[in-house]
Amino acid sequence: MTAMFGEPIQRLEDGRLLRGNGAFLDDLGHHALAVALVRSPHAHARITSIDVTGAVEMDGVVAVYTHADLPGRIAEPLPLLIPHPALTHGRTGCPLAAGEVNHVGEPVVMVVATDRYLAEDGAEAILVDYAELPPVVGLDSARAAEHLVHADVPGNVAGHLVQAVGDADGAIAAAPHVLDLELTIERSASTPLEGRGVLARWDPESRRLRIWTSTQTSTGVRAAVAARLGLALADVDVITPDVGGGFGVKIVHPWPEEVLVPWAAMQLGRPVKFTEDRLEHFVASAHERGQQHQVQVGFDHDGRVLGLSVRFWHDNGAYIPYGLIVPIITSTQLLGPYQPGAYRVEFTSLYTNTVIVTPYRGAGRPQGAFVMERTMDAIAAALHLDRALVRERNLIRPEQMPYDQGLIFQDGRPLIYDSGDYPALLAKLKALVGWDDFAESKAEARAQGRTIGIGLACYVEGTGVGPYEGAHVVVETTGKVRVATGLTTQGQGHQTVFAQIVADELGVPVADVEVVTGDTRALGYAVGTFASRAAVMSGSAVALAARAARAKAIRVAAAALEASPDDMEIVGGMVRVKGDPSTGIALGTVAVLSNPLRYAFDEAAKAATQFAGGDISKPPVEPGEAPGLEGREFFSPLRSTFAAGMHAAIVETDPQTAEIKILRYCVVHDCGPLINPRIVEGQIHGGVAQGVAGALYERMAYDETGQLVNASFMDFLVPYVSEVPERIEIDHLETPSPLNPLGIKGAGEAGVIPGAAVLAAAIEDAEALPITSMPISPSDLFELRRSHGRGLGR
Amino acid sequence: MSSPPEQHQVRLVVNGEPATVSVPARRLLSDCLRHDLRLTGTHVGCEHGVCGACTVILDGVAVRSCLTLAVSADGASITTVEGLAGPDGTLSAVQQAFADCHGLQCGFCTPGFLTTITAALAANPAPTEDDAREIIGGNLCRCTGYQNIVRAVLRAAELMRARPGGTGNGREP
Numbered sequence: 019m020t021a022m023f024g025e026p027i028q029r030l031e032d033g034r035l036l037r038g039n040g041a042f043l044d045d046l047g048h049h050a051l052a053v054a055l056v057r058s059p060h061a062h063a064r065i066t067s068i069d070v071t072g073a074v075e076m077d078g079v080v081a082v083y084t085h086a087d088l089p090g091r092i093a094e095p096l097p098l099l100i101p102h103p104a105l106t107h108g109r110t111g112c113p114l115a116a117g118e119v120n121h122v123g124e125p126v127v128m129v130v131a132t133d134r135y136l137a138e139d140g141a142e143a144i145l146v147d148y149a150e151l152p153p154v155v156g157l158d159s160a161r162a163a164e165h166l167v168h169a170d171v172p173g174n175v176a177g178h179l180v181q182a183v184g185d186a187d188g189a190i191a192a193a194p195h196v197l198d199l200e201l202t203i204e205r206s207a208s209t210p211l212e213g214r215g216v217l218a219r220w221d222p223e224s225r226r227l228r229i230w231t232s233t234q235t236s237t238g239v240r241a242a243v244a245a246r247l248g249l250a251l252a253d254v255d256v257i258t259p260d261v262g263g264g265f266g267v268k269i270v271h272p273w274p275e276e277v278l279v280p281w282a283a284m285q286l287g288r289p290v291k292f293t294e295d296r297l298e299h300f301v302a303s304a305h306e307r308g309q310q311h312q313v314q315v316g317f318d319h320d321g322r323v324l325g326l327s328v329r330f331w332h333d334n335g336a337y338i339p340y341g342l343i344v345p346i347i348t349s350t351q352l353l354g355p356y357q358p359g360a361y362r363v364e365f366t367s368l369y370t371n372t373v374i375v376t377p378y379r380g381a382g383r384p385q386g387a388f389v390m391e392r393t394m395d396a397i398a399a400a401l402h403l404d405r406a407l408v409r410e411r412n413l414i415r416p417e418q419m420p421y422d423q424g425l426i427f428q429d430g431r432p433l434i435y436d437s438g439d440y441p442a443l444l445a446k447l448k449a450l451v452g453w454d455d456f457a458e459s460k461a462e463a464r465a466q467g468r469t470i471g472i473g474l475a476c477y478v479e480g481t482g483v484g485p486y487e488g489a490h491v492v493v494e495t496t497g498k499v500r501v502a503t504g505l506t507t508q509g510q511g512h513q514t515v516f517a518q519i520v521a522d523e524l525g526v527p528v529a530d531v532e533v534v535t536g537d538t539r540a541l542g543y544a545v546g547t548f549a550s551r552a553a554v555m556s557g558s559a560v561a562l563a564a565r566a567a568r569a570k571a572i573r574v575a576a577a578a579l580e581a582s583p584d585d586m587e588i589v590g591g592m593v594r595v596k597g598d599p600s601t602g603i604a605l606g607t608v609a610v611l612s613n614p615l616r617y618a619f620d621e622a623a624k625a626a627t628q629f630a631g632g633d634i635s636k637p638p639v640e641p642g643e644a645p646g647l648e649g650r651e652f653f654s655p656l657r658s659t660f661a662a663g664m665h666a667a668i669v670e671t672d673p674q675t676a677e678i679k680i681l682r683y684c685v686v687h688d689c690g691p692l693i694n695p696r697i698v699e700g701q702i703h704g705g706v707a708q709g710v711a712g713a714l715y716e717r718m719a720y721d722e723t724g725q726l727v728n729a730s731f732m733d734f735l736v737p738y739v740s741e742v743p744e745r746i747e748i749d750h751l752e753t754p755s756p757l758n759p760l761g762i763k764g765a766g767e768a769g770v771i772p773g774a775a776v777l778a779a780a781i782e783d784a785e786a787l788p789i790t791s792m793p794i795s796p797s798d799l800f801e802l803r804r805s806h807g808r809g810l811g812r
Numbered sequence: 813m814s815s816p817p818e819q820h821q822v823r824l825v826v827n828g829e830p831a832t833v834s835v836p837a838r839r840l841l842s843d844c845l846r847h848d849l850r851l852t853g854t855h856v857g858c859e860h861g862v863c864g865a866c867t868v869i870l871d872g873v874a875v876r877s878c879l880t881l882a883v884s885a886d887g888a889s890i891t892t893v894e895g896l897a898g899p900d901g902t903l904s905a906v907q908q909a910f911a912d913c914h915g916l917q918c919g920f921c922t923p924g925f926l927t928t929i930t931a932a933l934a935a936n937p938a939p940t941e942d943d944a945r946e947i948i949g950g951n952l953c954r955c956t957g958y959q960n961i962v963r964a965v966l967r968a969a970e971l972m973r974a975r976p977g978g979t980g981n982g983r984e985p
Contacts, residue, residue, distance in 0.1 A: 028914075029911070031919070035916060036919075037901075037903070038851070039894075040853070042855065042920060044852075133847075135836070135839070211855075211952065212857065212918070261918065262857075262920025263917075696914050699914075700960065703956055704917060707956075730858070731857075731862035732860065736952050738948075738952060746959060769957075
C-alpha cells in the first residue's frame, strides 16, 4: 500500500461541505431563543441610566438583562487568559458593561426573544443614557496620555517589557554605520466569513449544559464557562461545529456572549443562541497589527548587523484578555533567520478606546518581519549593496542549528531554532523569481515607460507551541477507525491529514478513518488551534496514539496466532505473521478479540466469549492491558519548532494613478515534511491573500471620536479575486524538526507573515521612495510621490 | 404593547419541491430558506450583499438572498446549494471541480460560489480564465486566496462538456 503521508489526496471533508450539509453554528438550534445586544455607540462614556421598559413589554421578548441583573461571577470581568509579570495593568471587560464603556460595540444590554428580528426590535426599544468621556484613539493619543482609557491605569500602559542579548547600544555606538528608522503598521483583522456564535442548551433533568460555539478552543471555553457558572467540568460539554474560518479571532474566550448565552439558557430553561452579524464582528470581536516601531541598527561595511535596538508601541485596544502575546511575538520573531549581533527590544502595550487586539493569523510576526526586512533593505541601500546579498551575510548557517537567540519566546521557553537551512531557502527564492536577472527586466520596462520593482522578505515562524495535545484512536469491530483530537478545526483539512497519518500507522484505507475534532465529549483534554500548531501537536499525538493501537493489535493478534509480536506486521488492514498472508486476521476481528466478552452481541463477538478458547493460564485482560483496541496518547514538545520561508514579489506601479499591481508572487517555504502538499499549498495561497490584503487594502479606519467608519465589507476591503496575485509560485524545502515524531512544522500562518514587508520592498524598488508605513493604497502612494516633489507621470 | 407582525403567504419552488411559508414582510429570503425551510446550506456572511455567501439561483439568475425579501420571491423557483447535486447524490460538475481543485477550505463561502458559478456556466459554458475571474469577482473567500477557485471554474466547464446533457448534475435544467 502506498504511504498516505505526503500524498496530495482530495479532502475527506469536502463532500459534506459541497452538498450544503455542513453544520455551522447558525445552522443549529432552530428552536432556540435568539439574542441581540445593545452595544455602546460611544468609544468612552459612563452609563448614566438604562431604561429597558420598551423592550420588556414587547411581543416576543422573553428576557432583558443588564449588568445589574447578572449574579456573582457572571457579572465579573472576563478572565485575563495569559498573565505575564510585565503585564502590570491588565484590564478586561465584563460580559455586560459595568457602568463604563470603553469602545464602540461594547455590550451593554442583552435581549432574548423568540427570534432575532424581535430581539433586535427589543434592543432598539431600550434607552441608554451616557455621559461621554474623552476617547483615546490611536497610538499617538495613547502615548500622549492626555486622557486615560482606564482611570486607574497611568499613562494608558498595560505592560512594558525589555529583552536584551548582549550590549546593543554599545555595539551600535561602535559600529561603522548606523541607521535610524521609524516603521508603522495599521490595524487589520481576521474577518472570517462566519462571525462568532454560540448556542447553549441546559437540561434541567440531568443538570447538564451543552454548548456549541464557533471557537478555536472548545476545552478553553468549557473550563472558563464551567468556572463562571459553578458547574463541574464533567457536566459541561462543548462542541465545536463546522467553523467558517477563524484566523485567530476565535481563540479568544470566553467572549461575553459565551458566558451570557449559557447562563441565560440555564435561567430560562430553553436553548438560547447568539449569532454575530457583520457589523458586530467589526466592532465587538478583535483586531490586530497596529504598532509603531523605532529601529536603530549598527552594521559593518559588508552590511553585517552588529547591534539592533528596537522600541515599539503596541495598541492593545480597550482591554487585554489575551495578554502580551502579540507584542512578545513581534519582539522575538522580528529576528527572523538572522543573527543580529547584540539585540535589545523594548515594547509598551497601550490601551485605546477601540476594539480589543488579539492574535490574527501571523500574530505580531507580520510587524516583526516588516521591521526587520525594512531594516535589511535600508542597510543595503545605505551601502549600495544587493538586498539579497546583505541578507545572505546575516543569515544563521545550517551548521549553527540548533540556534539559540537568547530570548524567551511566547511559550515561556527559550527561543531556540530547532532546524532549518536559510541559505538554501534564499538560493531557491532567488532562482524561482529570477532575482539576478531582474535589473535587466526593470531597465526594459523603464524603456517602455513602465515602472516595476522587486522585493524579497524572509521570516522564521515559531510553530507548534505547547503545552500539549492528545489523541484517541479506536479500532472498531467493523475495522473502521475513529480518531478524536481535542483541538478544533476551521478549514485546515484536519480530517484529511490526520486520517492520512493514521492510515499509514495502522495500514488501513484513508476512507476507513473518521476524525472528530473540538468535541469535549470525545476528548476532554486539549489546548486549541492557533500558532500553526494543529498538524505538529495533534498530528504528533495522533501518530503516537495510532502507534499504540498498532502495537496492541500486534500483541493481540500474536497471542491469537501463538506467534511472537516481533514477527507480526499489518498489511491492508490485516494483522499477520510477516510475509504470510494465510495468517491474516482482520483488524476488526483483532478489535473483537481485544475485548474479552461474557456475552456475544453478534456473530463476530462470539470469538471473544469465555468458551471460545484462549490461554487459561492467564487472566483474560492481562496486567497492564485494557479492553479494546485503542490508543490514547498525548504529545508535549520541549519547545516550539521553527518553520521558515522567504517571499519575493514583483510589482508594477502606475505612473498616473499610483495603482499597484502584483505581477509575480513567489514563495519558498520550509515546514518540514508535508503531510498533504495540496493542503499546505492551499494554506499558503490563503495566507498570501491575507498578506496582500494587509499590505495594500485592509485598515481599520477609526475617526478621532473612536467610531470605526469602515465597519462593513463595502468599506473594509477584503480582497476579491481581482485583488490577489493570479498565480502564486511555490517551492518547498523540507528540513525535518527533531522535536516531534513526524518531523513536521506548522504551515498555517506562514503565507501571511512577510506580505507587508515584501510588497513595501517591491514598491520602494519601483518608486525609489522610502516606504515606512503599511498598508499603502494608491492614494497613499500618490501622496507620497507629491510629498517628495514628484508630480504626475514621473 | 406591540402586536405580532402581519404574516404573508409565500409560495416557492425550492430545488424542485413546492413550498409554502408564512412570513412577516421583512423576513429576508436568506432567513426564510435557512430557518423556515431548514435549508441551512445557504450561508449569511455579511447581510449587506457584499460577500455573496448567500447567493441562490432565483428563476435562473444568481441573486443575493440576504438582499431579497422572501415575500418578493413569491412564485419563484429557487435553487440552493442543496439542489445542485444529482437526484442520486452525484456531485454536480461545479461541486466536483471544487473537490478536484481544492477550491474550498472552511466551506462557509462555498455554497455562494457554487450557485454563482452554476448560473454563470449555464450562460457561458466555455469560459476563459479571465471569464472565470469575472464570474467569481463578486464573491468573498477568506481562506483560499481564490487561485484554486479560478481553476475550479475552468475544471467545472470541462466536466460539464464531458457529461451527458451538459448540465452537470443529471437534473432537469
